[in-house]
């Protein structure tokens with residue numbers, strides 16, 4: 001019962017794992033019907049396969065960072081075919097634009113490791129540390145056509161502690177992410 005989720009990720013998939021754990025624990029009424037990655041080596045695909053979840057590799061036609069239109073179209077078709085009604089970006093490293101945005105209007109969520117609108121883009125925890133911020137955090141938002149913009153669903157902070165390294169701060173933020181993403185999906189539904 002509940003929502004049918006499609007997940008897009010490029011990396012380890014720890015956030016997808018947190019979503020699966022919340023589903024298993026009965027705290028999130030949803031199921032993940034498909035996991036797609038632009039990186040055939042990404043561990044998120046392995047995690048999905050181990051759970052018997054359908055997976056697919058997004059063929060970005062050799063582009064290193066762009067998400068070409070044809071690949072977005074194929075992704076949209078696969079998500080629809082899998083019955084997804086909500087798309088969760090979980091460490092997906094390409095900017096989602098049209099036509100994928102139009103296929104799921106206001107139905108694509110993203111998790112970002114900062115207190116947006118502060119520190120959009122890559123490795124935000126390093127940006128926060130370099131800026132001497134006293135707080136960092138995590139945001140789940142609806143995806144629009146900007147980079148890490150769009151209406152915020154949930155946001156929470158963690159302290160930056162004296163002696164923090166990029167790694168120690170990242171660990172603290174990731175623990176928060178894993179709690180916040182399932183919460184945001186529940187709240188959004």
Ligand code: GRF
Pocket residue numbers: 009010011012013014015016044090091092111112113174177
């Ligand atoms: C997370 O830090 C997320 O906020 C960012 O990319 C990372 C993905 O980690 N957008 P994982 O693949 O979910 O482990």
